[in-house]
Amino acid sequence: MSWRPQYRSSKFRHVYGKAATKENCFDGVPITRGVQDNNFCAVNPRFLAVVTECAGGGAFLVLSVHHTGKVDPHHPRVSGHRGNVLDVKWNPFDDYCIASCSEDATVKVWEIPPHGLLKNMTVALKELQGHSRRVGLIEWHPTAKNILFSTAYDYKVMIWNLDCPEQVIKNPVRTISHHTDVVLSMSFNVDASLMATTCKDRKIRLLEPRSGTLLQEANCKTHKASKVLILDNVNKLLTSGTSRWNDRQIALWDLDDLSVPLLEENLDGSSGFLFPFYDPDTHMLYLAGKGDGNIRYYEISSEKPYIHYLTEYRSNLPQKGMGVMPKRGLDVSSCEVFRFYKLVTIKALIEPLSMIVPRRSESYQEDIYPMTAGNKAALTADEWLTGIDRGPVLMSLKPGHPTGESDGECEKDQAYIRDRLIAKNGGKTDSNGVAGNGGTTVSNGQDFLLCSPPKTENELRVKFYKQQDEIRRLVDLLHQRDVRIKQLELEINNMKNSQQNSLEHF
Template identity: 45%
Template sequence: MSRRVVRQSKFRHIFGQPVKADQMYEDIRVSKITWDSSFCAVNPKFFAIIVESSGGGAFMVLPLAKTGRVDKNHPTVTGHTAPVLDIDWCPHNDNVIASASDDTTIMVWQIPDYTPVRSITEPIVTLEGHSKRVGIITWHPSARNILLSAGGDNAIIIWNVGTGEALINLDDIHSDLIYSVCWNYNGSLITTTCKDKKVRVIEPRKREIVAKNFDDPIALQEMDTSNGVLLPFYDPDSNIVYLCGKGDSSIRYFEITAEAPFVHYLSTYSSKEPQRGMGFMPKRGLDVSKCEIARFYKLHERKCEPIIMIVPRKSDLFQDDLYPDTPGPEPALEAEEWFSGQDADPLLVSLREGYVPIKNRELKVTKKNILDNKPPSGPRRSYSSCDTGFSRVTLEDLLDEIKSLRTTVESQEKRISNLENQLHELSNGTD
């Protein structure tokens, strides 16, 4: 008589637990566009969600602690002229988020620590380079200010957000629509899936495919799910992959090991209502005192429900084996270093004392000012035929006036920001 040997794993008893009703985010107008993104993004400070919007595209940002019913007049982040399709928080600045839109642009935004009294309409920088809608954006895991985007033009562009420039354009690698893109752990390679049913591993700086033949999978898992796309989330600290199906009501999780059969099914978290999207909290945003090893933000039609994944432990002490040092908020490389060919793993932080989010850091963009470019010397087109009265002196006067007006606007924006900060401090003092 044979005995079945149970594989030993510290994650064998993981269970999912929804939060209490008063810790959910209620009455949110979740976007109804049919797109395959997760529709939301989360970090240790904020929860962001793409919402229904008239006259363009918008998303909403809420402080994590602002649970309960959301005011219908809560400010949004709005600036796109068409629906927002994807959003992603910068891993090296918890106050910076990027948004991609059907209007072919990417916008990068600075979110204040306080709740603004009106909608945020001015991005730090607008990135223009795609000829069709932009449906995927993802930040580099270890280099500062590097953002990747993929569009309906079958192109991938890698940007230096600090200068607003597109430095790498991979427009001849994919012959069909790109479904997904992700970086590897140190950001030296990217992996893509495509409508042509091929998976590609690409070295973006060399603009070449490193691997494309995946005929023999190391493991094959049949998923009993709906027709919706699967949203995979991988935690390299625990080697656990979580699979969430859009339109499904389950989260399945598997442990990945170096020995055959490599992929081990752990369990399934199931609920009654299907998910429209899913956010995944970075490890440094978890509550280590509760042995929480993952947290999801499940979107319903009108609300968001956080779900925490817990490894049951009896001890109240810090569990070293559950929480190895994890990627922190400081970049390991500058953008120029990565573009020149350098690679570096993310800089790690300890979670032993819990993680305290750092204060708001401003993202500075240094763009070349096109107004500083002098008109070319030599023969110039004459405007006398249409009697506009334009002259070299008049043009330069106009440019000087534009510069002066721009300086005035910037100073007024700073004054408004200072007044909002004072209002925030006064309101905190009266609470």
């Protein structure tokens, strides 16, 4: 009897990475040269935000995820910070709301217009002033609306309630002061009743964030942890970092007992940082190396040996940071289960990378797309602060099911388009308050102001792209008019100067 290798049966064993074509990448992006071990990038189904190099303060770009290709070097930016921006994160329940933190010791919350940026944005929706040194990390609460966590080089973790009416908030609702050095990462379980942190003092801490109570503390003697993830559905905690011999290493811990790691696995001797990403729907763990182009991926189980190696995606384009698309933004028709946005500094490039399960059938694959966390908050900030914990509001990714987009977002799009059409028609409206002369109908014949969903996914996609194209057309038209006005102003000034010089000559 011949020997045969034993493979673990898994539907994700053949997952492979597929990089986007050049025309579907973002080219010419001046990615920050900062040395902070952050992702420098955040993505949602509408926008991509990336921290950029900027003179005289900190700034980041906000681009439409569909507006790929060459990026205009003069593209408007969010530039209200006085120091370098260190981290950006989209609000999980509002695709137009993004938070940023900076070396200027502030956290700012911005509201991005539905059409994107037409000019530099310098005035924030909220400004959080509480830290005494530069703020390195921010995280949104995974289920409660308008709760934001921040940590800075003052060794403190602060919790903010953005429902406060003031634009400038100086007092956090909670300050956690258990750390004796800089906090390197934060992670939450599914309802944020637990928070795990790694710190430069080589300790892993498990806390109850609402009260700030320290539940457990692990002193890592053989493993220097940098990043931490709570793997809630298998009751484990994962850290990535280095061994005592400076090999890149991951460690797995029992969430109920952090005294000794369940396992430590050395990966290689590279000096680059490891970014861990976990997908609880597929139980897949991705490890992306900073400074190289490789991404290892594994499947996590609750029984030994816990971590099962699947394969590795290799690329000669090294990544400086990684953004991750939420599950509701994936292309289920191509069996895409994860999507990265790689920041490639050497080419000023952002490259989308899809992780795909190979399937012959083109129909929706129920087994790889369970119900997943949507963009509806499970509770308000006040409810969470009073002691209520609640898991995420789940949604289906099946085409034809509600996407979870709120009516308010649709109305926000409608209001902007209505305002622009009215402005385009010189402020004229018909008896219904709509832009005159057929202002509701655009060049492609679609009614812009109606928000009733089409019957099929293809119709929805076609309508969405048509609307995006029309918005871009209107934005380009406005930009062309602005340029023409500036040209005319310069010509008028030149004529005035020449006339004045002629009179002086005579």
